[in-house]
Amino acid sequence: MQLHINYEGKKRIKLAALVVSAIIINVLLYFVMSNLGAPLYLDTIGTILVTIVAGPYFGIMSAVCTNTLCMLFNRDAIYFSAVNALIAVHTFSFVRKRPINKVNAIVKLVLLLAVVTGSLSTLIQWLLGDVQSTVSGKHAMGFSEATGFPFLLAALLLNITINIIDKGITTVVAIVLIQLTPETIVQSFKTSTIKQTWESLLKYQNNGKNKKGIKRSVRTRETFSLLVTSFAIVIAMSWIGLSLYYNSSKESSIEHGYTAAKFAAEIIDPTKVDEYIENGENAPGYKETEEMLARIRDNTPDVDYLYVTKVQEDGYYMVFNPYKEDEPRIEPGVLMPYTDFFIPYLPALLSGEGIDTIEYPEDGGKTLSVVYPVKDEEGNTVCYTNSDISLDYMTDYMTDFIIRVLLILAGLFILLIGYEMWMTSIYSTFPITSMTECVDRFAESGDDQQTLDENVKEIRSLGIKTGDEIEKLYHTLCDMTLNQAEQMRNIRRLSESTMKMQDGLILTMADMVESRDSDTGAHVQKTAAYVKIIVEGLKKKGYYAEKITPKFISDVVRSAPLHDVGKINISDKILNKPGKLTDEEFEIMKTHTTAGKEIIEKAISTVKGGSYLKEARNMAAYHHERWDGKGYPDGLHGEVIPLSARIMAVADVFDALTSKRVYKPAYPLEKALDILRDGAGTQFDPKCVEVFLESMPEILVILNKYNQ
Numbered sequence: 001m002q003l004h005i006n007y008e009g010k011k012r013i014k015l016a017a018l019v020v021s022a023i024i025i026n027v028l029l030y031f032v033m034s035n036l037g038a039p040l041y042l043d044t045i046g047t048i049l050v051t052i053v054a055g056p057y058f059g060i061m062s063a064v065c066t067n068t069l070c071m072l073f074n075r076d077a078i079y080f081s082a083v084n085a086l087i088a089v090h091t092f093s094f095v096r097k098r099p100i101n102k103v104n105a106i107v108k109l110v111l112l113l114a115v116v117t118g119s120l121s122t123l124i125q126w127l128l129g130d131v132q133s134t135v136s137g138k139h140a141m142g143f144s145e146a147t148g149f150p151f152l153l154a155a156l157l158l159n160i161t162i163n164i165i166d167k168g169i170t171t172v173v174a175i176v177l178i179q180l181t182p183e184t185i186v187q188s189f190k191t192s193t194i195k196q197t198w199e200s201l202l203k204y205q206n207n208g209k210n211k212k213g214i215k216r217s218v219r220t221r222e223t224f225s226l227l228v229t230s231f232a233i234v235i236a237m238s239w240i241g242l243s244l245y246y247n248s249s250k251e252s253s254i255e256h257g258y259t260a261a262k263f264a265a266e267i268i269d270p271t272k273v274d275e276y277i278e279n280g281e282n283a284p285g286y287k288e289t290e291e292m293l294a295r296i297r298d299n300t301p302d303v304d305y306l307y308v309t310k311v312q313e314d315g316y317y318m319v320f321n322p323y324k325e326d327e328p329r330i331e332p333g334v335l336m337p338y339t340d341f342f343i344p345y346l347p348a349l350l351s352g353e354g355i356d357t358i359e360y361p362e363d364g365g366k367t368l369s370v371v372y373p374v375k376d377e378e379g380n381t382v383c384y385t386n387s388d389i390s391l392d393y394m395t396d397y398m399t400d401f402i403i404r405v406l407l408i409l410a411g412l413f414i415l416l417i418g419y420e421m422w423m424t425s426i427y428s429t430f431p432i433t434s435m436t437e438c439v440d441r442f443a444e445s446g447d448d449q450q451t452l453d454e455n456v457k458e459i460r461s462l463g464i465k466t467g468d469e470i471e472k473l474y475h476t477l478c479d480m481t482l483n484q485a486e487q488m489r490n491i492r493r494l495s496e497s498t499m500k501m502q503d504g505l506i507l508t509m510a511d512m513v514e515s516r517d518s519d520t521g522a523h524v525q526k527t528a529a530y531v532k533i534i535v536e537g538l539k540k541k542g543y544y545a546e547k548i549t550p551k552f553i554s555d556v557v558r559s560a561p562l563h564d565v566g567k568i569n570i571s572d573k574i575l576n577k578p579g580k581l582t583d584e585e586f587e588i589m590k591t592h593t594t595a596g597k598e599i600i601e602k603a604i605s606t607v608k609g610g611s612y613l614k615e616a617r618n619m620a621a622y623h624h625e626r627w628d629g630k631g632y633p634d635g636l637h638g639e640v641i642p643l644s645a646r647i648m649a650v651a652d653v654f655d656a657l658t659s660k661r662v663y664k665p666a667y668p669l670e671k672a673l674d675i676l677r678d679g680a681g682t683q684f685d686p687k688c689v690e691v692f693l694e695s696m697p698e699i700l701v702i703l704n705k706y707n708q
């Protein structure tokens with residue numbers, strides 16, 4: 001165990017060294033190329049190499065860590081971590097389906113990575129608002145200004161072109177480094193994380209059969225659950241953070257607006273308000289007051305506008321309106337109508353009361369307006385100072401913040417998904433899939449002992465070492481399949497012993513009957529042998545395929561010796577009569593078929609599990625039926641006669657013809673065969689006769705064995 005732990009630990013150290021080396025290579029290349037001001041970065045050589053050798057998760061890890069460390073040289077590098085992580089994903093997806101030892105495959109991989117990287121990089125640059133500041137963006141802008149070609153499209157095409165060169169160099173270098181590395185080292189990296197034998201992983205993971213009957217794999221479900229949970233947490237935390245920031249910024253802006261409005265109110269001379277409205281800039285002190293208001297506005301954070309109004313029932317007068325350049329000026333003395341959102345506050349303003357901050361839409365955004373009363377010495381409200389604060393800057397800031405957070409989290413999400421898929425795969429999906437495949441094959445083995453033993457070895461060769469409940473399940477499964485195979489072996493031995501005993505009883509019964517016949521001469525042995533030849537011949541030629549199963553063949557051959565068991569009821573006088581039987585004697589002789597049927601039916605009802613005796617009953621009852629329906633005891637015809645009885649009819653007659661009896665000599669072989677040919681289609685099933693005649697070499701062996 002200690003040796004195993006040390007070996008596993010060494011493999012993990014080698015893998016960690018590979019990933020760290022890849023990250024260092026990526027960062028160094030990024031540092032050098034960025035200092036040279038080149039449009040190429042070559043910072044994915046290590047990522048592609050690790051992905052091909054160790055798998056997607058470690059490739060994603062090297063990509064995200066690379067971009068995180070590159071923030072030391074370029075703070076925007078972290079926003080592109082998702083792009084480099086997707087390089088690992090697409091590389092693994094590509095190489096797992098096809099080898100990359102050919103030029104056309106490498107070219108396809110380079111084009112795929114270039115399109116993905118170029119497109120996503122352009123999108124991210126556009127979202128960050130710095131497309132024009134990049135090297136490729138500057139060239140794209142020059143090209144666009146010279147030709148009128150759309151700038152973004154030019155930047156996209158230029159980024160893809162640059163990445164074809166970048167990814168071409170990095171991919172080729174990574175593949176060359178892998179080719180120069182000894183295969184044993186590469187293989188050790190590939191097997192350093194799996195929790196079963198590499199051979200079993202390759203054998204079972206690409207088998208389409210594994211996916212049948214599975215709506216959603218464990219890996220997909222677990223990854224999806226983790227992704228949804230993580231995404232929900234990020235959204236919730238971001239929403240809470242942004243809401244707190246928005247409310248805090250809004251309160252701060254309102255405070256600034258209140259300070260500006262209050263300060264403005266202190267410099268307004270309430271006794272001159274009407275004069276200011278009537279004479280405007282010509283009024284004494286008007287310009288000086290307006291300049292002071294402009295300075296207050298410009299020196300107060302967040303305040304966009306600061307103005308003074310006098311409220312009337314039919315409208316309002318703009319007393320002071322320090323305007324900005326390129327903005328229209330509202331002159332004093334012009335009565336302005338109220339906007340709809342201002343109407344609800346009018347009663348309070350006309351009565352001289354203070355009101356809460358007003359929030360209203362303006363130019364597609366939102367604006368806060370803080371209103372502060374300017375009062376005379378008697379405490380009457382003469383006019384109001386208004387400070388307007390636009391919330392657009394907060395919206396723009398939060399939008400930019402969300403974009404940057406999502407870009408940073410995208411790389412982390414891909415890393416998280418890769419980690420979850422990797423862990424679920426090596427600890428759950430791969431072992432369970434392999435065990436399922438082996439168990440399915442074990443279940444399909446049936447009662448074939450050799451196949452069962454091979455499948456037991458196959459299961460034990462998986463070598464699953466997850467160290468958790470999966471491994472415990474695996475060992476339990478190994479023990480269960482081994483015990484089941486041994487139990488099947490014992491059952492087979494018992495079954496074989498039982499079958500031998502049953503066959504012995506059958507032969508004993510047949511011998512008891514045959515021993516009463518003075519000259520049958522091994523009739524049951526020969527007919528059983530002929531029956532086997534005929535039934536196997538029918539199967540070989542495909543005749544009666546739906547009927548002739550392995551069980552049918554076994555039942556017919558085993559129970560063939562019982563076809564004349566009914567002769568036990570026939571008297572010795574008739575059974576061994578040397579001459580021709582009289583009509584009455586023949587009728588008695590014919591009863592051996594029905595007697596045999598009754599005897600075997602009693603045996604069937606007595607012996608459970610004796611289903612093979614059903615064919616013995618059919619042969620005993622109907623082996624004297626004829627194809628044309630002129631036989632006995634029931635006058636059955638054609639395929640209505642049980643197949644086993646039709647087979648026995650040919651075997652029984654042939655043996656009777658070629659064997660010596662007390663009432664006749666043995667017929668010559670050719671004459672016996674001619675009788676069979678003539679009887680095909682009238683007395684016998686023609687197919688049975690056909691296969692019998694085609695099996696003469698085997699027939700002659702039996703004749704020579706018993707007719708000495």
